[in-house]
Amino acid sequence: MTSTGVTLRLLDKADKEILRLPRAVKGAIYDFQHKFKENPYLRGLRLKQLEGHDRLWSARINDEYRILLLRLAETDWLIVSVKHRKEAYEKLDRLSYGINRITGGIEYVDLEIIEESVLRRAATAGRVGTAPAKPAPAAVPTPEPTPVPLFAAFSDEQLTDLGVAGPLVPVVRTLTTEDQLLGLAEYAPQLTSEVLLALHDGASYEAVLEQITHPVSASDPVDTDDFRAAAERPATMVTTTDEALREALEGGDFGRWKVFLHPTQSRLVEREYSGPARVGGGPGTGKTIVALHRVKHLVDRLPPGSNKPVLLTTYNKNLAADLKSRLLQLGGEDLLARVEISHVDQLALRVVREAEPGSVKQTLDESQALREWRAMLDELGETEWDAQFLHDEWTQVILGQAVVSRTEYFRARRAGRGKNIARAERAEIWQLAERFTQRLDRLGRQTWEQVAERAARLEMDRERRIQNIERQREEAGGLDNIHLQAGSAGWLRHRFQHIVVDEAQDLRAAHWKLLRAMTPRTANDIFLVGDTHQRIYGNQVTLGSLGIHIRGRSAKLTLSYRTTRQILGSALGVLSGESFDDLDGSTEDLAGYRSVLTGSLPQLYGCDDWESEQESIAALLADWISLPTPPAQIAICVPTNDMASELAYALAHKGIKAVEIGPEGPRGDEGVHIGTMFRFKGLEYQRMVIAGVRDGLVPREAVSRLRTSDAVRYRRELLRARSLLFVAATRSRDSLAIFWHGRPSPFLEPLMGLPVAGER
Numbered sequence: 001m002t003s004t005g006v007t008l009r010l011l012d013k014a015d016k017e018i019l020r021l022p023r024a025v026k027g028a029i030y031d032f033q034h035k036f037k038e039n040p041y042l043r044g045l046r047l048k049q050l051e052g053h054d055r056l057w058s059a060r061i062n063d064e065y066r067i068l069l070l071r072l073a074e075t076d077w078l079i080v081s082v083k084h085r086k087e088a089y090e091k092l093d094r095l096s097y098g099i100n101r102i103t104g105g106i107e108y109v110d111l112e113i114i115e116e117s118v119l120r121r122a123a124t125a126g127r128v129g130t131a132p133a134k135p136a137p138a139a140v141p142t143p144e145p146t147p148v149p150l151f152a153a154f155s156d157e158q159l160t161d162l163g164v165a166g167p168l169v170p171v172v173r174t175l176t177t178e179d180q181l182l183g184l185a186e187y188a189p190q191l192t193s194e195v196l197l198a199l200h201d202g203a204s205y206e207a208v209l210e211q212i213t214h215p216v217s218a219s220d221p222v223d224t225d226d227f228r229a230a231a232e233r234p235a236t237m238v239t240t241t242d243e244a245l246r247e248a249l250e251g252g253d254f255g256r257w258k259v260f261l262h263p264t265q266s267r268l269v270e271r272e273y274s275g276p277a278r279v280g281g282g283p284g285t286g287k288t289i290v291a292l293h294r295v296k297h298l299v300d301r302l303p304p305g306s307n308k309p310v311l312l313t314t315y316n317k318n319l320a321a322d323l324k325s326r327l328l329q330l331g332g333e334d335l336l337a338r339v340e341i342s343h344v345d346q347l348a349l350r351v352v353r354e355a356e357p358g359s360v361k362q363t364l365d366e367s368q369a370l371r372e373w374r375a376m377l378d379e380l381g382e383t384e385w386d387a388q389f390l391h392d393e394w395t396q397v398i399l400g401q402a403v404v405s406r407t408e409y410f411r412a413r414r415a416g417r418g419k420n421i422a423r424a425e426r427a428e429i430w431q432l433a434e435r436f437t438q439r440l441d442r443l444g445r446q447t448w449e450q451v452a453e454r455a456a457r458l459e460m461d462r463e464r465r466i467q468n469i470e471r472q473r474e475e476a477g478g479l480d481n482i483h484l485q486a487g488s489a490g491w492l493r494h495r496f497q498h499i500v501v502d503e504a505q506d507l508r509a510a511h512w513k514l515l516r517a518m519t520p521r522t523a524n525d526i527f528l529v530g531d532t533h534q535r536i537y538g539n540q541v542t543l544g545s546l547g548i549h550i551r552g553r554s555a556k557l558t559l560s561y562r563t564t565r566q567i568l569g570s571a572l573g574v575l576s577g578e579s580f581d582d583l584d585g586s587t588e589d590l591a592g593y594r595s596v597l598t599g600s601l602p603q604l605y606g607c608d609d610w611e612s613e614q615e616s617i618a619a620l621l622a623d624w625i626s627l628p629t630p631p632a633q634i635a636i637c638v639p640t641n642d643m644a645s646e647l648a649y650a651l652a653h654k655g656i657k658a659v660e661i662g663p664e665g666p667r668g669d670e671g672v673h674i675g676t677m678f679r680f681k682g683l684e685y686q687r688m689v690i691a692g693v694r695d696g697l698v699p700r701e702a703v704s705r706l707r708t709s710d711a712v713r714y715r716r717e718l719l720r721a722r723s724l725l726f727v728a729a730t731r732s733r734d735s736l737a738i739f740w741h742g743r744p745s746p747f748l749e750p751l752m753g754l755p756v757a758g759e760r
Contacts, residue, residue, distance in 0.1 A: 006037045007077045012190070012237035012260045018082055021065070028062045029082070040077070052092055055227065056080075062611075070097055070106070072227040076237065080108040104218030105235025105261070106227060107165050107189040114171060114187045121183030132598075135687040147176035150200055158205055163191040163213050164686040172196065178292055182565075182598045190262070191216060191235070193596045194559060199758040201594060209591050211558065212405060234263035242519070261293060262286070268555055269293040276526040276543070277553040278504070278583065282593040283730035284562030287529035288682075291502045292323070294527050296331050298498045299338045308340040309497040311518070314358065315506040315537075317343045319682045340496070344511045345448045348455035353515070355458050361446045366391075369447045376439055385432065389713075392538065393417065394433045400509045402453060406430045419710050421670060436646070452510035459495075459517035466492060494520050503682070504530030505583065508539045512546040532580045532588060534727050536678060538720060542585045550584055558592040564599035567736045571729040573750030574722055593740075602729075602736040604756040606744060608690075612649055613741045616652040617689055620737055621672060624687050631657065632666075633686040635673040637728045639697040644674050647691065678730045688732035691739045698745040699726060722747055 018029060032045070036059065040047050047059040050068075057077075058066045066088035068081040071238055080097065090674070094112040099105070109287060151159065156169050168188055175181050181200055182516070185193035191212070198208045216235055223229065230236055237260040261269065268279055268290055281287050291312070298310050312327065314320055320343040326334055342350075343725065353359060364372065373387035400418035403409045409430050410423060421429070440446055453582065471490065495518045501507065507515075519525045526548060543550055560568055582588035605620075607613040617636065638644050648658035651672070657669040659677030661683075675684070701723035725747055729736060738748065 001695070003591065004381060006040055007076045008033055008037055009072075009076075009231065011078055011106065012137055013187075014079050014108075015260075021082065025061065025065055025082075028065070028453070029067070032059070032061050032067065033131055036077070040619075041568045050089070050092055050095075051617040053095070056092075056095060056097065058088055063704050067758070068095075070108070070207055070227065072106075072231050076228060076231065078106065078231065088213050089414050090217040096165075099222065099230045100163060100165065100226055100235065101222050102163045102213060102218070103191060103216050103235035104220070104222040104230055105191075105237075105263075105430065106231045108190075109165055109167050109189065110187065111167065111171070114168070114184055117183035117187055118171065118175070118180045118184075119176075131739065132133075143296075150175045150177075150181060151175060151196070154199065154205065159195075161213075162195045162199075162205070162208055163216070164195055165189050165192045168192055179696065185596050190237075190596070194594070197565075197594055197596060198592065203592065207592070213491075215267070234266045234610060235259075237261070238546055261289070264557065264559075264560065266288050268557075269297050273527070273553050275521070275523065276528070277555075278543075278550045278708045279527075279555050280531055280588060281290065281529075281557030282531060282568075282581070282590050282682075283727070284558075284560040284595075285557035285593075286561055287531065287557060288323070288326070288502050290328055290557070291500050291527070291529045292330055295327060295339055295500050296335055297336055298500070298524065299331070302338060302497075306337070308338055309714075310338060311340045311342070311347075311496040311499045312502070312516075312756045313342055313347060313413050313499065313515070314502040315344055315511075317346065317486040319343065319503060320346070323683060340739070344501075344515070348448075348452045348511070348514055351455040351458055351743065352448045352451055359443050363451060364440075364445055364447050366448075369449075372439065372443075372445070373436060378434055380435075382432070382685065385429070389710075390429065390432060393429055394436065395508075396482060396538075398430075398433055399449050399453045402457065408713045410588060417712070419712070438642075439575060449508065449510065452508060452514060456513035456517065459514050461525070463490070463517040465665070466494060494518060499526045501526070501528040501530070505532045505535040506526040506530075506537045506539055507541070509541045509546060512541060512548055513541060516547045517565070525562060532583060532584065533575060533590060534681070534723055535580075536681060536720065536724050536727060538716065540716075541583065544675060545581050546587060554582070554584075556588075556592075558590075558594060560593065560595040560597070562733050563595055563730050564597045564734070565595045566599055566601045567729065567732055568593070568595050568617065568755070570602045570736070570751050571726050574729060576750050578719055578722060580719075597733075599734050601754055602738060602751065603752055604748075605737060605739045605750065606756050607741040609741050610643075610646075613691065613739050615648040617691055618651055618656060618687065621651070622654070625656070629686055631672045632659075632669060634689075635675075635680065635685040635687075635731065636689040636691055637675060637677045637685070638691045639682050639700075640692075641676055643692050648674050658733050677724045679729050680728055684731050686733050687737075688728070688737040689737045689739065690728050692741075693725070693738050693745045693748060694740040695743040695745055698747060 018026060028704065035042055035045060040059070044060065047057055050056045052056055055071050057069050059069060061067050061082065063205050064085060064087050065230050066083055067079055070078040070079055070080055082521060091112050092719055094110065096108060096109040096111060100107050104210040127509055151172055159169055159172065160166055165188065168184070174185065178200065181196060185197060188196075194212050195208055198212055199205075218233060218235065231238060237258070247362075265286055271277075279287055279290055295310055302309060310324055314323060320341055323334070324341045327339065327341065349363065373391050377383075377385065377387055377390075387668055397403065398409060398411050403412050406427065409425055413559065422731040442449075458723035471746075497519060499515055499519050501515065515526065528550075536660055563571070572593070575590075579587050580589070596598060598695045603620075605613070605616050607616055621634060625631060636647065638647060644660060658674045659666050659671040661667070661673055666673050673683075677690075696704075699718055703714065703721060706717060725745070729738075738751070740748070744752075
């Protein structure tokens with residue numbers, strides 16, 4: 001049959017409804033979309049307009065289910081809901097749809113479902129808690145206070161000006177508890193949910209207007225009768241292709257985000273930037289998704305070719321492998337063919353090896369380098385200096401500032417390095433650093449910090465030569481001479497046109513110097529995403545001082561798609577009272593960071609000792625697995641590698657298989673995942689256990705000892721430990737359990753108002 005040119009779209013949130021349907025019904029939906037696109041009026045589809053509605057139609061999926069569609073234009077249709085046939089034609093007056101006058105997007109509301117959800121939440125909340133105590137005898141009845149509506153302080157006009165869907169305003173007026181609000185938020189249009197939750201959390205009308213409504217407002221005048229135009233606006237989150245529909249319904253969270261980017265995210269992806277740009281935001285706000293879509297956007301604008309002018313990079317190979325997998329999902333092999341995907345140290349090593357092809361040095365990680373420092377100090381009988389301090393001084397000051405002589409080191413700034421050191425002490429440190437460098441050379445070894453600094457110098461020299469050529473061209477009136485890159489037959493040019501960086505907060509200064517030199521200083525050159533609240537390494541930089549100027553080109557994502565409000569609130573408590581930088585010399589906070597997801601409060605478990613803690617963890621995991629939760633969607637993170645091994649052994653004795661997470665990710669697919677907190681960056685799970693959160697382990701005793709000896713370093717290490725716990729806590733989507741034995745970590749103090757199980 002000849003195609004009729006019919007467009008069939010799927011509205012955001014309709015996919016969530018479809019996901020809950022039996023697999024056979026999902027298969028029938030795939031069949032339906034193909035038949036509908038060929039001919040919507042096929043007799044078997046039974047397409048008909050619903051009584052009392054000018055745009056709402058129904059069609060047959062199978063004997064049991066019907067699909068509801070909005071007719072946007074003659075051949076343009078939008079799936080808004082799927083219902084059982086017994087419900088599809090009942091209470092049609094409760095179905096509402098229209099164009100939001102603020103965003104210009106199409107919104108569909110089933111008032112019956114929303115009101116049922118509000119009532120269900122209210123009933124559930126009434127059943128939670130302990131049994132009521134017996135009333136006191138002869139008490140005089142006290143009248144129940146009249147509950148105050150949650151949004152009594154805001155007029156109907158204010159609510160609709162913020163973007164609340166008009167048909168829901170009467171329902172909003174009835175809300176008196178947070179549980180009722182969460183019931184509405186589950187099924188309301190997303191902007192309505194975001195606005196109401198932000199107001200409930202204490203944000204002012206002006207703040208919500210600026211931070212939530214304005215970023216998604218329509219850029220053109222809104223005609224509330226033009227559904228075809230509304231369907232093309234970013235606020236109408238829809239998909240049309242068969243492949244995108246499949247991804248939305250079967251691809252999990254990433255599948256949804258590939259299709260349903262939030263309008264705020266879409267604008268950041270598609271925006272033209274006059275130079276480097278940064279996107280921040282808390283865990284689960286979609287920063288990585290934005291980075292991946294940005295890569296695709298940049299590639300889509302490239303002229304045809306077979307080279308790789310776009311670099312996608314991050315700070316370790318585990319995350320780089322994950323980015324490659326996700327980018328493949330997003331755009332297939334054609335997209336991968338135009339993108340270089342490499343973690344930043346691997347990139348630096350390649351640059352160095354190109355320049356020094358005969359080098360066969362072994363590269364050490366930080367723990368191996370520290371062992372070498374300690375070994376050298378032991379051999380010298382040196383007891384005055386701490387190995388960690390010397391390593392940090394060497395990497396952050398000497399290598400970080402490309403210091404090449406003792407005289408330069410005497411003048412080097414040491415901002416943020418802690419205690420002041422006199423000239424004589426600098427002379428001692430310089431001598432020890434020289435000895436350490438010579439030691440590594442003799443052993444045929446190098447650190448990643450050395451590799452990064454060497455690569456940065458090589459690329460900066462390459463950039464200077466390119467700039468010289470450009471000056472010569474300008475002086476010659478635009479005429480070219482032939483300039484060949486030394487040691488190759490290629491033209492001397494920048495390695496990349498565009499660079500996209502994920503987890504930017506954990507890159508070192510040398511990494512940024514390397515990346516800055518790798519791309520021309522033009523529009524859309526560097527796009528980075530990151531959150532300094534999640535910095536788990538000590539690499540604090542000011543991008544402007546490194547030639548990466550992001551002022552005026554920074555944005556922040558505030559809506560979490562992964563972590564529930566309950567877990568989010570507890571995780572933010574871990575960071576309470578601390579200050580964080582914005583990668584450019586100013587401070588940043590998580591104000592406005594929120595979630596429209598809801599779930600249970602984190603569970604706290606205090607135990608007598610490590611053995612009883614392991615017993616309690618095994619019991620909880622057995623309960624979770626029996627729910628059932630797939631073991632690979634359960635994770636346990638602990639402070640040390642030894643604790644991970646001990647706990648995995650204890651769980652095995654209980655019949656629970658644990659898979660340890662290594663540098664390249666989980667070492668297997670079957671079993672709960674277990675590893676140190678560092679291993680969980682970039683991962684997510686349905687249910688999460690954080691174990692061993694006791695004083696002396698989180699933070700480590702070595703950090704506490706710095707309180708008197710080095711106050712600045714103590715503050716820095718304390719902040720890093722808090723960030724690590726924050727990262728661990730926000731890996732969970734549904735359930736979070738925190739265990740300790742002995743005295744709990746001081747970081748848990750803001751959470752101690754929650755019930756604690758297992759204390760003896």
